[in-house]
Amino acid sequence: MRWGNMSHLRAKTSFNFNNNTQKSVFVLPTRQFGFSYSFLPSLCHPKNMVLDSKAYTKLVQKSANSGSPLLGKLAHSHMIKSSFKPCMFLLNNLLNMYCKCRELNFARHVFDGMPERNIISFNSLISGYSQMGFHEQSMKVFLEARESNLKLDKFTYAGALGFCGERFDLGLGKLLHGLVLVNGLAREVFVVNVLINMYCKCGEVDQAMSLFDRTDEKDKETWNSLISGYVRVGAAEETLDMLGKMHREGLKLTTYALGSVLKACCSINLKEENGMVIHCYVAKLGMECDVVVGTALLDMYAKHGSLKEAVKLFSSMPVKNVVMYNSMISGFLHTDGEACSEEALKLFMDMQRQGLRLSPTTFSAVLKACCVGKALEYGKQIHALVCKNNFQCDEFIGSALVELYALMGSPEDGMRCFASTSKRDIASWTSVIDCYVQNEQLESAFDLFRQLFLSCLRPEEYTVSLMMSACADFAALSSGEQVQGYAIKSGIDAFTSVKTSSISMYAKSGNMPLASQIFTEVEYPDVATYSAMISCLAQHGFATDALNLFEKMKTCGFRPNQQAFLAVLIACCHGGLVTQGLDYFQTMWNEYRIIPNEKHFTCIVDLLGRTGRLSDAESLILSSGFQDHPAMWKALLSSCRVYKNSVLGRRVAERLMELEPEASGSYVLLHNIYNESGVNACGEEVRELMRDRGVKKEPALSCIVIGKQAHWFAVADSSHSSSQMIYAMLQQQLDTMNSVDHETLVNDCSVT
Template sequence: MFPRKPQSLLLLNKARLLPPTNPKLLHLSPNPPPPPLPPPQASLPLRTSIYKQLLRRCADTRSLILGKLLHSHMIRTSYKPTIFIHNNLLGVYCKCRDLASACQLFDRMPVRDAVTWNSLIAGYSQMGSAAKALDVFRRAWDSEVPLDRFSYAGALGACAQSGDLMKGRILHGMVVVNGLYRRAFITNSLIDMYSKCGMIDDVRFAFDRADELDEVSWNSLLSAYVRIGWPEVAANILVWMHRSGVRLNSFALGGILKACTGFDDCEEVRRMLHGCVIKIGLDLDLFVGSAMLDMYAKNGGLEEAIKVFECIPNPNVVVFNAMIAGFSRLGNEKNVEAKIEALRLFAEMLRRRMRLSKFTFKSVLEACNLTNSIRCGMQIHAHIILNGLQDDEFIGSALITLYSKLRLIDCSLRCFHLTPKDHSFTWTSIVTAYIQNEQFERALHLFKEFLAQERKPDQFIISSVMNACSDLGTTWAGEQMQGYAVKSGLDKFTVYGNAQINMYTKAGDIGASIKTYEEIDCWDIFSWSMMILSYGFHGYVREALKLFEKIEECQIVPDEMTFLAVLTACSHGGLADEAFRYYESMITDYDLSPNVKHMACIVDLLGRAGRLADAEGFIMNSAFENDPLIWHALLRACCFHGDKERGIRVGERLMIIEPFSSSSYMSLYNMYLDVGKVSMAMRTRGLMRERGVGKEIGMSWIEIGQLVHTITAGNNSYSIDDQVYAKLKEMMARVEGKMGNVGLQIFEFQKQSEKWKENLINGHGELMAVVLGMYNLPQSVTIRVMKNQRVCGDCHTILKFLSEVEGREIVLRDPCRFHWFNSGSCSCGDYW
């Protein structure tokens, strides 16, 4: 028996517990203390079924906070979870991408099964850590836990993610050894792994050897052929699926529709797929609808794309993006309504308060590029800033192009500096922007900055820089770019080869152009056009026309540029009948609309033939009667044939069309003086001063070694050695002895030494550049000179005789054409 407590102690304890009855005996206070709280009771754990439901809810909603609260509750209540609850909790951490907590839980689990390892493998795969996922699989294999099909599927998915074909083949062998290859689930994982590794033969092997196939297997096979770039085979697989009774889902149809976007001639295939989509009832599916819309839009079926768009209920951002991209792609000068429709759709997205993506802005900026409207572009730019997408490289490149076309190169540079510049296409955009704005030196400087950052260029930026070299006329820089392209293997690309043809064409080296053309592995229509243009520029008219006939024999469809090259060749060769025949063929046989450049070639041909009235009538009946380019061609013909009256009328019209062009004023000024209208000539000079139009400074330049020597009119800072003048006098004496003094002004100035030198610098810079080249370059090297104004008549005559008496080839490029002087004749036929 337990000992009894004393009676007094019992009474004391009882008194402490009972409330007092006499308030006078208590210490009175206005706020008596609250009664003491009962001792806290220990929390009880929840039932296992409740934990299971809550954990499943956490995994479905990806709620990491709720999952951690449940885990904390288990610890506080001393709950001993089973392996099933442990696996569920591990799955929550993995699906919520908290791999650190998942690993801590995994390390503390007393027992692990295949589901435990599968959860961790799947978690690392979802995070993109394929190497860690495969490492977990290896540890699971070493732990001798019996792995199931989900273990191998997770490991195969990690191999597909990393492109590790070798480990994927090892896993394939392990699957076969363990007898799991008969299951469709594993077959689908094998097809996906081999497909993402680019092994289409192994994909077909796994599919054909499988004992069990399901809809996912067929869809995986179809996606494999789509991914590898064989849309024709994918279409056959789709027919095979239909005949085998396999149900087609939105994933399969969306993939094949996307693949058919790359078809050039597949109108029947597209219509067949569209009918298949409607019969299955997926024409209202957003994924399939957007893929079908994109397929039609990218292949010129704008009307079909609009019908598909109108049939989709509640289109999302992806559908709107596909429609805007289709309108932007087709919104050229001939279809301005499509461009306006793209902007209208963008406004509709804003009205619906849709969350715009970077693809939305990229497509709508492409539509704005056709408007050349700074207001529209800046409004789109403001929306980009509001959506926080100004640092996206695709959008940055589109903004650079937009401001470049608006001639706002400073804004383009500002957008370039705000872009991360992680990819080369951003650099390509800014280099192209400077080239389009005729700032070629800055374009080359940016390319040097690009290389200084140890970046690897692609064929597009190399081609852009090569175009800058061609416009500058710097053969040395172009040859260096060619050497770099050869060393880096970029010379095999067609786009680079075309740029190299262009560079050598503008440099006046027809031989190098032909060699480059012959070394291109795969010609496109631009390659053919550039070579025809090169032949025409250098006077090889018959070769140019033979090359065009070869295009027709190969059944290659020429475009507008091809016909421009042919008409240019006919213009340089004076072949009027052939030119009109090609002009008519362009309209009737190929359904191409001539632009102002085609018209200018026809006017140039009529002017060369002396048919000035026909040329003027041709202009007035065309749709380009207010374009200055076509009137300049007629003005050159009037000057050549001495039709001063018509030339004055054309010059006055040009002053109205382009009131700030100095060439129009100077041509009109000279013609007024030729007909004796001095007052009108002075009035023309007065208009130039009133309108702030300055005469363009004449410049001639020649490349000698690695230096470009520029001779500028009115600039005495460039000093020429007296030995060069002595050589010029010696050559001029031989030319005068050959041709006699036929009234050329340059011989008159030769009698006064100082005035003669000043006149040569100011008015005959091309002659000085040619003599400078003859003095410094070997006899076997062709003299190549560039000039920003038309060559004068005196220099043209002297250079013809100079090429004969000195036995040198001289190539002179002015804004109108090439002049190839050889053996006393010029390739222009004395018409420029």
């Protein structure tokens, strides 16, 4: 497309000015740009005024600096209507304006219509695509620049290297590094920073450190790029070491630099005392009450489980704005438990009472609090408030709404929330995939996973971890291995979260040796990695090994969280280690101040029940504060069946019937307890009670995945299209087994 062929722009920027509307129309540009142009109405009437290149350039640059394309579009339209032929300098400014204002379609039209281009033209478009996350288009423009025989500069290579970092393409990144060396740009600090950032994103932190050491001139961005790389891979000691070196170099930490450092402390396995040292440094500088630093301090304490310090700091703030409240709400969310989510909701109500303007971040955090606290109906009210404030298109709010409706068992509503978001990033895709996984719709989850590839986005480590975990839960090893194959091919298999999911997937599929091998290969394990391995060992009967690994985790300096303690309690349950299990349960609060949730209590109830301590288990439930959670009562009822305690079993079953009146499990278990205890008459009474209340036992379903399709079936099921062939094959196998001598069959199957 050439310069004059832009009728689409003319249609969008032609206005009808008259005496009644002229004044009101141009109030906006005057306020927005901070200056007044009395000739603005004449921009749409080229016969009334002739502008030169200097005037057009001034208009376009003002528009670029303001971040709004309105004035620039008016100037552009005026050029076209007046048949003005702009020079390359003006065209580059116009191109830069559209890129800065995120009008990339217009930018591309201007670029394609330029009769002649220089390297600035290419750099503007490359930068525009990169800043908007369109890295593939950015790379295509870079290749066009190479074919144009222009001399590429540092800004050109920066866009291409950004593509390599975002796509984890280390091979291409090294190739571009070679071109940088050949073209004599290796000593440019700007290029060095981009190269360090690229190597860090590709997981090659050692290569980034080597480049850092060889660089004579370093600025703050050089240090920050390397520190960010260490944070990304979870290298706590190296991060602190770099922070110390940066301080010794005499680089003064600004407010925003301190905020970044504290955020880094939240992202890695940093010991709490090290964070407190940084807090003391902040207090010494008198920056404790600064909004940016104070918010980062709140995040640091909350994410390290030090909620008491976070609350104390929040209370000491002389002025609390929306950002402070948002940080505190998020802090409560980082501490597991319904009580903390209730506190988060109270803060939200306090914000409303004070008349603070709620932001999308506020709504996103509060919706997550509703999910954690199971306040699902209140979450629907928040959804209505989101729509009232016209925030339903926000991708973070969309993701939180998807999670809400996933918990409500309505993935279709979650999908509608996903479809309403204006920008569907990888996080929102991951949320809607998780929505279907939570509702046991693996096929739909995989359909969305395939659609994700068609959307020109690529799954990141969290999406891949989610899919592998889902495959582990559904015993779909073949599908999980395909996902792992993509992870290996794309280079994200090196991430700790992906390794952790691989461990769980292979362990749940019975391949414990491979799970152990992957665990030993994890370069930077975290608490989640240890917890996954402990759970795997427990499920396979290696209770002692699981406890030893838990102690090793603590020796390595990791602070156990709720998930880690849950894993070790499960190990104690499977191994019948009552004393150790009770000791660990006490340690949670006494030593680590971790509040047990219903899952921890269920483990202890199960542990006591397995050893016959049924009355102790009942007392624990009644004193736990989770009396309304059916899982604990179910565990106790199962133990009542094992020990044929029909008296306690009846009491527990009646409580379960109150909590879940339509669930058949408690009726069936109580019926079995009576029959196995020889009280058949009471068992028949339970059956009669089920009939009177209309409670029916739902048939158990099994699933087998063949190819890419899951097949569900029940006992004596004939609904499958191939049921006749399946039963014929089964009968053939039964006939073959019956024809073999029983004693011979037993001898052949004996384990030596």
